[in-house]
Amino acid sequence: MLIQILNGFVYGGLLYILAVGLVLIFGLRRVVNFAHGGLFMLGAYIGYTIASIAGFWVGLVASVTVLAVLGVVMDRVVFRPLQDEDPIVTMLVTFGILLVLEDLVRTIWGKDFLTLKPPAGLDGIIMLSGSSFPVYRLAVIALAVLVAGGLSLWLRSSRVGLHVRAASVDPVTTAMQGVDTERLGATVVAIGAALAGLSGTIAAPLLALSPSMGSFILIDSFVVVVTGGLTSFTGAFVAALLIGQLHNLGVVFVPAAASVIPLVLMVLVLLWRPDGLAKKRS
Amino acid sequence: MNLLMLRDVDAFYAQAQVLHGVSLEIGKGERVAILGRNGVGKTTIVNAMLGIASVRGGSISFGAETPRRLRHFTAARLGVAVVPQGRRIVPGLTVRENLLLGAATERPGPWNCEAVFGLFPVLRERAEIPGPSLSGGQQQMLAIGRALMANPDLLVLDEPSEGLAPVIVDELADTLVRLSAAGTSILLIEQNFSLVHRVAERYYVLSKGTIVESGSLAGLSVEVLKKHIAV
Numbered sequence: 001m002l003i004q005i006l007n008g009f010v011y012g013g014l015l016y017i018l019a020v021g022l023v024l025i026f027g028l029r030r031v032v033n034f035a036h037g038g039l040f041m042l043g044a045y046i047g048y049t050i051a052s053i054a055g056f057w058v059g060l061v062a063s064v065t066v067l068a069v070l071g072v073v074m075d076r077v078v079f080r081p082l083q084d085e086d087p088i089v090t091m092l093v094t095f096g097i098l099l100v101l102e103d104l105v106r107t108i109w110g111k112d113f114l115t116l117k118p119p120a121g122l123d124g125i126i127m128l129s130g131s132s133f134p135v136y137r138l139a140v141i142a143l144a145v146l147v148a149g150g151l152s153l154w155l156r157s158s159r160v161g162l163h164v165r166a167a168s169v170d171p172v173t174t175a176m177q178g179v180d181t182e183r184l185g186a187t188v189v190a191i192g193a194a195l196a197g198l199s200g201t202i203a204a205p206l207l208a209l210s211p212s213m214g215s216f217i218l219i220d221s222f223v224v225v226v227t228g229g230l231t232s233f234t235g236a237f238v239a240a241l242l243i244g245q246l247h248n249l250g251v252v253f254v255p256a257a258a259s260v261i262p263l264v265l266m267v268l269v270l271l272w273r274p275d276g277l278a279k280k281r282s
Numbered sequence: 283m284n285l286l287m288l289r290d291v292d293a294f295y296a297q298a299q300v301l302h303g304v305s306l307e308i309g310k311g312e313r314v315a316i317l318g319r320n321g322v323g324k325t326t327i328v329n330a331m332l333g334i335a336s337v338r339g340g341s342i343s344f345g346a347e348t349p350r351r352l353r354h355f356t357a358a359r360l361g362v363a364v365v366p367q368g369r370r371i372v373p374g375l376t377v378r379e380n381l382l383l384g385a386a387t388e389r390p391g392p393w394n395c396e397a398v399f400g401l402f403p404v405l406r407e408r409a410e411i412p413g414p415s416l417s418g419g420q421q422q423m424l425a426i427g428r429a430l431m432a433n434p435d436l437l438v439l440d441e442p443s444e445g446l447a448p449v450i451v452d453e454l455a456d457t458l459v460r461l462s463a464a465g466t467s468i469l470l471i472e473q474n475f476s477l478v479h480r481v482a483e484r485y486y487v488l489s490k491g492t493i494v495e496s497g498s499l500a501g502l503s504v505e506v507l508k509k510h511i512a513v
Contacts (some may be wrong), residue, residue, distance in 0.1 A: 037454075095503055162375070162379055162383060169375075170370065170373070175355050176354050176358060177355075178355045178386040179355055179386045179440070180353075266437050
């Protein structure tokens with residue numbers, strides 16, 4: 001049972017790192033970014049390729065860096081020019097980017113499933129209450145906690161973090177105080193994309209790499225974001241852990257219904273609290 | 283040198299023109315009011331400065347600078363801070379965080395959280411509570427405090443008396459006069475004459491998007507008042 005719960009936290013951790021990027025981007029740009037799944041998948045493939053040549057850690061850094069740059073480009077070329085358009089337009093464009101990225105990856109890397117080995121030092125197994133558990137999975141949980149802690153510290157106590165929080169709720173008033181919200185938006189999209197790269201690469205030793213891996217996890221990330229309350233970082237954290245557990249228990253106990261369970265949870269939470277977990281019922 | 287100068291400004295929302303050739307100027311140490319009824323374009327003057335309404339004719343200068351493109355953040359960075367209509371306290375931030383947001387320009391000057399708490403002691407007591415849970419009068423103090431955090435040369439207030447009890451409006455008038463004595467110029471956009479006559483020395487009257495009268499407040503006639511604002 002302990003092992004099952006830990007596995008739930010591993011998936012929850014991955015979901016959190018991915019979903020918090022969506023929350024950041026939605027907060028500043030008001031964009032429902034379907035391309036995020038594509039960024040996750042691209043991050044996994046870039047991480048995989050560089051890691052095969054130069055080792056896991058170089059692959060991780062490379063993937064995060066490339067995705068951050070891609071985030072800035074996407075903000076410049078897509079989000080900013082479209083910010084005054086109907087949100088549905090931007091959403092469709094990001095969906096298009098997802099499809100393009102999937103085909104691009106299929107063309108470059110092929111359709112076959114690929115797997116990446118965990119880095120040396122984290123490839124062992126430890127015994128937990130009589131069962132074996134991969135060390136790498138514990139490291140993923142630790143990393144998710146680290147990302148959550150780091151992000152929350154950055155948002156709570158840095159000047160830029162304050163500007164990000166303010167611009168997420170009222171971009172015009174924030175800009176009126178002298179904040180360049182355009183540049184701030186680009187920074188935040190870069191961070192969101194970098195986090196997608198991070199979670200893609202750390203997912204590479206856990207999940208089989210395939211061009212469609214992004215679309216699968218994207219659905220669960222959206223469930224996390226909506227359940228957590230769209231703009232809430234704490235809400236996303238709690239929701240990710242919850243969905244991670246449910247997903248995993250579902251896979252073990254009711255495999256046929258596993259993919260439906262997170263959606264059912266989302267519906268129940270929204271009936272109970274229409275604005276998500278983080279907001280008080282009005 | 284003028285702190286703020288509008289020269290023949292034509293301002294639009296989409297295709298609708300709201301301001302027609304508006305010119306006005308506010309110099310150092312001045313306390314100026316813009317009067318006018320609802321819907322004549324008073325707030326559009328502020329929105330034009332902030333790049334919210336689009337300026338398609340004329341120019342707006344802040345101090346020595348005449349920016350070619352007005353962005354939301356331009357005015358604050360050039361020393362003109364706005365206390366917007368409806369106060370626009372940012373939800374989700376505490377009172378202190380709302381103040382710190384005002385310091386985004388990093389302009390040097392005397393104002394910081396401590397100085398604002400000195401001016402409005404009640405904000406110190408409530409520094410860690412969410413900004414929107416303050417009363418209307420306290421929110422107005424917070425909005426003024428936040429604007430002061432930018433260390434502006436000119437404070438622009440858009441309908442600050444809106445929704446405030448008369449006794450609070452009197453306090454507001456005293457505060458504005460004190461701020462001006464301490465070196466911050468004031469542009470008051472108002473239709474509440476009891477606030478205007480306590481604060482302003484000079485006025486402009488706006489009607490249908492055009493300046494129709496201006497002069498010193500002492501010379502403002504009852505006829506003009508009756509015609510252009512409700513007393």
